[in-house]
Amino acid sequence: QKEVEQNSGPLSVPEGAIASLNCTYSDRVSQSFFWYRQYSGKSPELIMSIYSNGDKEDGRFTAQLNKASQYVSLLIRDSQPSDSATYLCAPGSEKLVFGKGTKLTVNP
Amino acid sequence: DADVTQTPRNRITKTGKRIMLECSQTKGHDRMYWYRQDPGLGLRLIYYSFDVKDINKGEISDGYSVSRQAQAKFSLSLESAIPNQTALYFCATSDWTGGDEQYFGPGTRLTVT
Numbered sequence: 001q002k003e004v005e006q007n008s009g010p011l012s013v014p015e016g017a018i019a020s021l022n023c024t025y026s027d028r029v030s031q032s033f034f035w036y037r038q039y040s041g042k043s044p045e046l047i048m049s050i051y052s053n054g055d056k057e058d059g060r061f062t063a064q065l066n067k068a069s070q071y072v073s074l075l076i077r078d079s080q081p082s083d084s085a086t087y088l089c090a091p092g093s094e095k096l097v098f099g100k101g102t103k104l105t106v107n108p
Numbered sequence: 109d110a111d112v113t114q115t116p117r118n119r120i121t122k123t124g125k126r127i128m129l130e131c132s133q134t135k136g137h138d139r140m141y142w143y144r145q146d147p148g149l150g151l152r153l154i155y156y157s158f159d160v161k162d163i164n165k166g167e168i169s170d171g172y173s174v175s176r177q178a179q180a181k182f183s184l185s186l187e188s189a190i191p192n193q194t195a196l197y198f199c200a201t202s203d204w205t206g207g208d209e210q211y212f213g214p215g216t217r218l219t220v221t
């Protein structure tokens with residue numbers, strides 16, 4: 001099993017819709033989880049950290065964590081064209097292993 | 109000023125040449141990392157260092173070496189560059205006391221011809 005798997009995408013949603021990004025991981029000991037946004041040709045930017053089961057909301061972004069299922073998701077509400085990017089999931093550990101990312105396109 | 113800087117930002121070099129990529133940070137973090145990114149392969153860890161005296165190999169260390177000159181500086185060397193090392197290289201830092209989120213530099217686009 002790959003360490004981190006993300007829905008492969010690409011994902012395309014209309015402006016104003018909810019975008020849902022998913023990530024599963026194999027490391028049962030991970031206690032923290034990170035979502036990064038990466039615009040084409042740019043460096044990854046941390047947009048959300050989550051440490052406990054349940055939901056964490058930050059503006060239009062909501063991360064959901066289920067440690068028992070080894071699953072973490074990111075919801076983007078009221079999607080904007082500026083949200084168009086690749087989103088990377090990374091379970092926290094000594095050696096951060098990133099998923100390959102899901103490319104999101106928000107169409108005006 | 110940026111917290112994590114990388115030099116050079118772009119570099120074209122020839123096969124067999126030695127090249128060094130440099131990373132500096134002002135975040136005061138102990139941990140530093142080097143990644144490469146290739147289309148379709150995502151971010152792959154090359155080396156990481158948890159403090160000045162600690163160096164660890166990552167997933168794809170062959171053909172690379174690193175030096176941690178100080179807490180704030182971590183350099184990556186390609187001893188004899190080859191074309192399949194053409195990629196986008198990122199340096200990152202983290203602070204394990206702060207949750208270990210990683211903060212990335214702007215990247216170095218390296219082309220080996």
